[in-house]
Amino acid sequence: MRVMAQLAMVMNLDKCIGCHTCSVTCKQAWTNRTGTEYAWFNNVETRPGQGYPRRYEDQERWKGGWERTAKGRLRLRAGGRLTKLGKLFANPELPEISDYYEPWTYDYATLIEAPLGDDVPTAAPRSAITGEPTQPTWGPNWDDDLGGSTEHGVKDPIAEKLRDELGIQIKFEFEQSFMFYLPRICEHCLNPSCVASCPSGAMYKREEDGIVLVDQDQCRGWRMCVTGCPYKKVYFNHKTGKAEKCTFCYPRVEAGQPTVCAETCVGRLRYIGVLLYDADKVTEAASVADEHDLYPAQLDLLLDPHDPAVIRAAEAAGIPHDWLTAARRSPVYQLIHDYRLALPLHPEYRTMPMVWYIPPLSPVVDAVSESGHDGEHRDNLFGAIDALRIPIEYLAELFTAGDTEPVRRSLRRLAAMRSYMRAVNLGQETDEDIPASVGLTGEQIFAMHRLLALAKYDERY
Amino acid sequence: MRSPRKATNKGSENHHNEGPATAALLRLGRYLTRAESSADLHSVHLTGGREGDAFYRDRWSHDKVVPSTHGVNCTGSCRWNVYVSDGIITWESQDPDYPSVGPDKPEYEPRGCPRGASFSWYSYSPTRVRFPYARGVLVEMYREALKQHGDPVTAWASVMDDPMKRLSYQRARGKGGLVRVSWDEASEIAAAAHVHTISRYGPDRVAGFSPIPAMSMVSHAIGSRFMALIGAPMLSFYDWYADLPVASPQVFGDQTDVPESADWWDAAYLMMWGSNVPVTRTPDAHWMAEARYRGQKVVVVSPDYADNTKFADEWLAPHPGTDAALAMAMGHVILTEFFAERQVPYFTDYVRRFTDLPFLVTLTERDGAFVPSKFLTAADLGDTGAAEPQWKTVLVDDRTGEPVVPNGSVGFRWNEHDQGHWNLDLGDVVPRLSLLDDPGHEGVEVLLPRFDADGVLRRGVPAVERGGQLVTTVFDLLMAQYGVRRGELPGRWPSGYDDPAEPCTPAWQQEITSVPAERVTRIAREFAETAEASRGRCMILMGAGTNHWFHSDTIYRSFLALLTMTGCQGRNGGGWAHYVGQEKVRPLTGHQTLAGAMDWVRPARQMIGTAYWYLHTGQWRYDALRNDELASPLAPGSLAGTSAADTLAQSARLGWMPSFPTFDRNPLDLVDEADEAGIDPARHVIAQLREGKLGFAAEDPDAPENWPRVLTVWRSNLLGSSAKGHEYFLRHLLGTDANLRGEEAPPDSRPKSVKWRDTAPVGKLDLMLAIDYRMTSTTLFADLVLPAATWYEKHDLSSTDMHPFVHSFNAAVDPPWQTRTDFEAFHTIAKRFSELAERHLGVRKDLVATPMTHDTPGETAQPGGVVRDWRDGDVEPIPGVTMPRLTVVERDYPAVAARLATLGPLLEKLGATSKGLTYDVGEEVNWLRAKNGVATTGAGRGQALIDTDIKAADAVLALSGTTNGRLATQGFRDLEKRVGTELAHLSAEHEGKKITFADTRSRPAAVITSPEWSGSESRGRRYSAFVINVEHRKPWHTLTGRQHFFLDHDWMHELGEALPIYRPPLGSHHLSGGQGDAAEVTVRYLTPHSKWSIHSTYQDNLHMLTLSRGGQGIWMSPSDAEAIGAKDNDWIEAVNRNGVVVARAIVSHRMPAGTVFLYHAQDRAVNVPRSEATGKRGGTHNSLTRLLLKPTHLIGGYAQLSFGFNYLGPTGNQRDEVTVIRRRSQEVRY
Known part of the structure; x- marks a missing residue:
């Protein structure tokens, strides 16, 4: 290791x-x-x-x-x-x-310098490389x-x-x-x-x-x-x-x-953190035969920062204490590993990319709502995931080499969080079946909510 | 997390076992380098070799970081860090340091957007105005004249008096030919023009235009203060921009008061209706995205697949402009299921206490039925003992069935007798909502207007006789209006939700909007169920998409009705959230005081911008729309045969709305005449008016003595951004070439009371002065262009609706080249002006005519909402009652510069006033004397100095309750006396807190709860409007003191808008989808706010042009593009009666067929070729628009329907327009 x-x-x-x-x-x-x-x-x-x-x-x-x-x-x-x-x-x-x-620019100077003519000056486009007139x-x-x-x-x-x-x-x-x-x-x-x-x-x-x-x-x-x-x-x-x-x-x-x-992201959607991985296993992970196995293989490369053996090996490799602490608190690790929300971009390129993405929910198609069903209601929740406007296969091609299951799980967890928290929001009793149905506990939903919704500066980075 | 920088760096070079040959190479390589390889040959570990890293370290290095912001009317008010290296601004990034909004909520950091991020590009860009410029033709003539006359004012006059000279430079406007001049010469020309105009025509022939104080309060105030001191009107902007939601004064008696964006988080149900939040509220959008994670449901209503649709659980796409039909149908469902079939205690209790629904309305007989007429008042009950009985409305006590006069109506607000009773305290009274509960009621038929089809509605209400009149309640009328059948009431009613013929069913709206009826039903039900479960935490986030229409007030009232009937106003997480324009100056009182020069002279001239431009750009001459076409089928006829210009003239005459220039004579001369005759100037004016010797300028706007002569524009690109009817501005105001294609109104459609001159004036303005840092249509057409400091080069204050902080602009570097701050520029002009005034003006007396104003006793001038015109002999002309208030003020013109720089004595004498409360600011003035120093010489001697931008900023902060806890608490204590309930505790926690400029510089400063606004931030609470009203029984500033569903003014009845109603957009009948010639298509033309600019700012910025399409683009649907044979990025032309636009087609399936977008605000200064249609340069987005005035926006003197600057006035709406689109030759010429 x-x-x-x-x-x-x-x-x-x-x-x-x-x-x-x-x-x-x-x-x-x-x-x-x-x-x-x-x-x-x-x-x-x-x-x-x-x-x-x-x-x-x-x-x-x-x-x-x-x-x-x-x-x-x-x-x-x-x-x-x-x-x-x-x-x-x-x-x-x-x-x-x-x-x-x-790349192009414009004859901006003409706005100030144009001599008296017969029409309003305008800055026409020019190539930023050749300086010649161009059209974008x-x-x-x-x-x-x-x-x-x-x-x-x-x-x-x-x-x-x-x-x-x-x-x-x-x-x-x-x-x-x-x-x-x-x-x-x-x-x-x-x-x-x-x-x-x-x-x-x-x-x-x-x-x-x-x-x-x-x-x-x-x-x-x-x-x-x-x-x-x-x-x-x-x-x-x-x-x-x-x-x-x-x-x-x-x-x-x-x-x-x-x-x-990341710091200037006004959507507050970027998280930075430390991951620990086993460098000796990168080639193996990148070489799995089935492209659908690339995402799990990449996950497996990541080492558990809480594991004493990993900590010992990391210290031996000269990784400083504060980095190991950061790895244990890493929001990135939580989103990738603990909640399985974040997925890599195009794992099929086999480069083991290290910028991960939580896939987007999107409006449910009219078919669900027009039938009189509330797409948000928990009874319809999971049916609605497959009826989202963004085809789940499209997201799978981006993030999981076409395997729809991890994308579905991620979206279901987002949706489950919304459904569960709605009861909290309205002061009603929570339905513990909701987190259970996506393999989480109520506490985990709360923690996930904290990380995704409150997303305080110190917890994003 | 900090990356350790190791003394000896290791690098790794990855290789792979690509094949035998490579592997051999790699294995060999292991022995050739001093590097460690991994076992699988995956990587090679190297040490050192990182000297090349220095490049990016050098790039990152900087000398200092200075906080500032952008002053750009985007509502962002974001905190940015500006990086400076070697004295040069290098870039900016957001400062994430905001006060926390609490541990259980997201935070405001990091506020910003791509446009703001690109701002520093302007600092050193080739479009930067570095020096003062003047129109060459003009400056040559001026110099020659100066040589001849020796005196600047005389020289200026000689050029103006020569028609050929005047024509020659006016014709040259906008055609290049600007030449560099010195600051001395530029300010001398400006000063001479001002002095000459005041002397010859009067100070009300000068005007200033600078919008949105909140986006940089000091820069706004300094110019506005200059205008106020010389007696020139400032032109309103909020109504002119059509950002003012007129429904807000109508319903709430408030300009606009809305929740901060952090309160979106509190909402359980969020509808985004015509507001594309990610694009137009970029820094705030995350609140919406994040609130979904706590179970907030999000519904988007948008005619296109807008950016925010991505976040929606449901997307409703009504046809553009039909939103009110959808909302009326939602109201139908809610009133049916939550008021008729079942009662929700939370809702009924709320509407009884906080709305006008229980109040009694008289019914007047008409055609064998009845029409709703006026609120029943105490005067109708014969209750003569009470003060102001005509202003006290009446309801029925459910316990006794008897009429009572509850506290809180405007009749309790201004008189001494009712001190302590202006409140919403009902005692034991239970207001009766419906007279169905009165055993003696009879069901009578009322006639109600409809605009979706011909005819009128006949629906029954329960009525009883009270005070000798047949009355019903507003609630009963509302149920009739929404078509909710109850009991055995007569009339024609919908047979069910699926009845498409009767308003306002879900099926009825489907025919209008195309939104499926069952979806509307379900969403209405969900909305009300959530409001019930959450006690009013449903929010409608509404914006320009629904607010820039001619009938936006009715659209908005249909939304507000939904929120009010479900008890969502005045609740955290609930209510209307209107965000169009950065109108909220949190330190309101201080800013108003400085901007109006209220410390030296009162009142200031404040003009309704839309009316000003409508008249002075000649647009009224082209307006063939008669008020009859807008009138209700039930209209009594008081507007019959009139046009907008007639209503404007009447509104001015009656003292409803301001009108500048006011009279057809110099107001300085009017006082002189009176003085000479030895009579009171007001009486002189009345006598002259009666004799017909004096007229209102608005009744003859084309007479040369009534033209505006000098216009100064700063902090604004008037011509390239907000000028609806752009081409009319060019032709008539400026006198230069225009692509105007329309024809004047035919004789039978012209105004009756406004003089028609056969030849329209061309070139009214003598001088247009623009102050800016970049080249825009405004600077291109201006005669003088002064180079302004940017937002990174000056000190100022910023605030917004969206967050509860006040923070600062700071100079990261000094103004470069010859640029100056707006503050310095006006001081420069004022100094020269004062010098020239010594000889040419001296001290004069000025007669200022102002309307009856909201939040003053003047709002109770004209009881009953009845039109009584002194000109028709209905009443006597009495200033301040039946006609404008007339005030004589002294203008010490040589003292203008000194007064500009000092805080005048009126503050200590009269205090500072806002929204009807006067603050004793003696302590603050003394504090400012100590802090800022005192003038030791000149006209301001002994007064506190405000001669620098920072000192002025401190004055703004010290004189406002939101930033000075002592004043907030003092204001609440005063208000307690009037209201009779406890309020001072709201700000007591901050009584000793005083926010200074230095505080706003170190960090955004959270403001203090203050009577200047209606929400509460006490104990860290998120701001939501009307919380004080709901929780502390303080009345709204309306007739009944409650939120209004019903508006009983004569003109509201005239237009059929007494109740919420659906009115179709104008111009729909022109839509063709292909007219004769197959190569063109007629489409609805919309100008929504852009992703790549804030109005016209940034649309010329290279970064934004690169990330978009590099110039003007018209978004259209594939089918419309196909109809004219256009592909994506083809050149097309949009042509209508108003002008021409040449743009690229952006073809996208996210656009609905029949509608195109040219995003606001696309100036013509970048990449606009000449048009095929006219051979001239293509226009701006506003070249295709023209002003239309809605008469109801001109009502005044009647409680909440009274003038206030930017509070009420006709809107410059621009959505009801259509255009023809053609594919043009792909060869373009610039």
Whole structure:
């Protein structure tokens, strides 16, 4: 057992309002400079939608992450080291600027400087890269709030997959509308394919907290990391010629402050905490045959911070006392492990991502309510989960490689909490069957409620 | 959690057993590097090599962090940390340090949104106004004239007097050609224009527009104070923005008082109705998301799949503007099941005590039936012994069956005799809700209006004779209005919920809204059941989606009815939660005092903004809508044949609403004339009016002497954001090119009492002055542009409805380049103004005409709500009773600058007043003398200084109850005498607490419970409106002292709106969905609040443009897009009678067919090409809108229906508009 500590994040999508404050505060703090105009270390996607960069989840096209060979070994989907050497100068799996978007600006100065003419001055758009007149035709958030859905939404790789492989047709029609938001940062994976892709050895995962970084001195700009990352969260700075990525705000984290994106999240949905894991088992966990087993395998990697054996091994590995204390109090561990609410993003990429998500509830479809049933009432509660507007299969494709059971459990627990707490709210007697039906106790529901609803600053981070 | 920084860092480089060759390479590699590999070759552990990390550490390093906020009318009032490095603002992030709201609730941290997060982009952006600018054509002519005349005022006058010169610079407005000038020259031109206008035309021909004091109180107050000192009107904004819910003064006698967002947490049932909370209340949305986890049920009513629908348990999507039909049907269900079939003690007890439902209303015979008429008053009972019997309403005591006059109506509020009886104490009286309980009642048929179809309703109510008149109760009328059949009452009633023909059944609403009847029934039932179980913890969170319609007052009254009948008002977790506009200035009294210069001269001129723009931008000339088209089928006819301009003129004449300019003559000259003739100026005015020698300006708004001449706009982008009828502003107010396409009203649709001049004036304004930090339509069209400091470069105060704190703006850096704070800018102008005034103005006397005002004894001027016009000989013209109040005040023009900077002597003499309570502030004034220092010279000598923004902020805080516990407690003690119940304990815990500017700087400061507002924060309680009324029996500021379902003013009857009712949106008959030419579609045009801007702020910000579509975009449904052959991101044009918009199509299935959105507020300063339709630049979102005035908003002099600044006035609604949309050539030209 090789105990290592990892800083991880959980985002509760059920609380996300899609405001993009995280994106902007991150952008302002880190990437509002030449060379990184198009780079959003943190971005937020409306789903269904194509994401940023466009259709990054289509690994048939972009070859990100790992794949399992017939012999049960892992290899980079984009090819191993030898393949990579051959592609050093012409990497076909690299998104182009148009896949992100061509950053633009405007002739703002004309508003002040325009000489007397025949009409109102206006600031026309120009490319931020070439300076030439341009027209915005795609952006980092072009399909926000289902904008352009009938043209763009159908190209959502998950929607395609549901249609082609499961025969589930997502209807882009008014009456069937649904959406939710997916904020994304670097996953700071336990098994990072970007690091493995780097021919220069410029990428590394910090031992003390698991943050994945690009060494700005070592980077030679080969951009293999861009291809290697299935989440497309490594960016190429076209001015410095080096790769850049989300740093988990290490200058802040080291000073005891949460990341910018987390602290500025006005939905109060981000949690940061310490996880302990067994580094020796990462390869094995990432290599399980059945993709549905990847989420359980990833869970199994996590070590129980209360287990005396784990504590001893961690102390032996040099993990400081306060980190072990933090691991025991970790809100992230509770949400991932104790309540089984949070799920990893695309475990099938086999990178063992360390940003986890609580899936969103959504309005029940009219079919349930129109039959005169209250979707919130406990008798209808669990029936309602499968009648939510967001198809459960869609969420499963995001978080559990298609296995709907863990998603269903998570949503049921959220719904059970609401139903149970309603009685408390109205001063009525609680129904203990409700927590029991989702494998929890009333006390656990209260504790979960405290963490999810009250979500005090000191308990989020 | 803190990451340990180890002295020797280890790195790890992951590799995998990808294949034999790689594995061999890796195994080899183990021996080539001094690194430790894991057994499975998964990782290589390296030490050191982290020097490259320095890049991000350097990036993060900063010199200081300064707290500030954003002044942007978003209601956020969020606390931000501004980072400064090397004297440069680098970025901002939220300050999470708020006082806790308690251990059992979420917290306010971290407040903010993406727009605020992008603000620092403006600091150094290319759109930043760095220097003063002037219109080149104008400044050249001015300089030449100055050379010739030597005197700035004479020079200015000479340019204005030359029609060709005036035309030449007015025509140049908005077409570039701004040139840099110095602050000295800019302020001299501004001062000269002010002096000239006051001297030639009168101070009421100058105006100031700066909205929303709460978003930066000192910056607002300084300019407003300048205007008040010179006698210029300030224009209202809350009604103009259509953010004012007129239903609130109508029902509550209150401008707007709503719960803080933390109180959403207390709600057991939350309906979000026309309020897209994640987008428009971004920092507060989490309360809603979190409250669901304690079992709150969430219902969203929205015509589109709005962002908040994601959080809803149920989504109801009525057709836009039909919300009242849905609410009326919910009311039908609740009244049927919870009042008729079964009685809920909590509900009946509540409505008896706190609403007008038990009060008696007279019935008047009409066409063999009856119509509801007026509240029965003590005067009707012949009770002559009591004071003000006409203002005391009557109910029946259920125990005796006899009429009684309960305490609390407005008749108890102002007279000495009833001291201690203005309360809701009923003693042993049990108000009788329905006269069905009177054994002697007879069922009579009443006629009630309907607007959803032709005809009238005939429904029965129980009636008895009292005071010689046939009467019934408001409750009985309400049951008839909602179609709830009881007993053997006559009339035509719905056969059941499934009857679609009779209002207000669920089936009836389904035909109107498209929402399934059974869902409405179920939700209404759930709503009331929850209210019963939780004792009033149901909340309707309502917003601009339902408030910006022409008939929003009726929409809102239908919502308020649901809440009031279920006992949800005045309860934590319950009631209406209207959030449109950051109207809540928590330190109210102090701000009003400074902003109105009440310390030096009273009263200030305050004007209803909508009426001002309606007249002075010429929109009245295009308005062919006659009041007859709005009238009830049962209207007695007092508005017959009139149009909005007629009602405006009448309202001004009767002293209902303010009107500036007031008369067709300079009010300074009027006093001089009177003085010369040796008569009282008021009598002089009356005599002149009677003789027809003096007229009201509103009766001839196009006469050159009645034009507004000088307009100053600060803290606002009037033209690019709020200017409904934007193109009319350009043509008529400014005199420049416009895309206006409409035609003037035909002769038979023109006003009767307002003079029609054949040629509409073009270019009324002599000078438009804008103060801003960025370039907008307002600065582009202005003649003078002064460079303002941003919110990170000045000191100020901020407060909001949404949270109970007052906190500060602070200068992270000094104003860069030649920018100045608004505070400094007005002092600069005032100084030059005072110098020029020495020679040109001196000390003058001014005649100020003001309306009868709410929360003053003036609100009881015109009993019975009956229109009596002195011009028609109905009554004598008596100032302050049947016509405006006339006050002569002294204007010491050379002293304006000195007075601006000092706190005047009237405070110690007259105290400070708000909402009918006067505070003795002697101690506070002395404290300010000690703290701020005293002026040692000039006109303010001996007075406390308020010559810096921080000193002014401290004055605001010291003079308000919410921030000064001594005043709050003093106010409650005074109120106790009037009300007769104990109140002072509400603030006693904070009697010694005084919040200073320094306090607001270190942390947001929680305010103190104060009579300035109706809620209570005592002992850390969450703020909810009307808690003091419900818990301490303090009356609402209304006619009955209770919440009103019934409004009996003549004009309310005229429009058929005495009771809650559904009225369809205007313009629906124009909707075509494809008109002749297949390439165009006619759709409803809505401008909801945007995700990427706060009004027009941020919509030009590069970050927000990048995260959205990079310019104006019109959201439309796939079917509407298909109808015109448009794809996503195609260029399209929206064209109607008012103007043209050129935008990109954003096609989405979340939009309902037949409706498009152009999000508010899209200015034309970024990425707007020229239009195909006119060849000129496309417009703003308001290029397609035009003002329509609702006559009932102009009622005055009648209890809660009396004027107050931003309290009551016609709204600048803009939702009832349609437009044609076409796909245009995809080649665009800029």
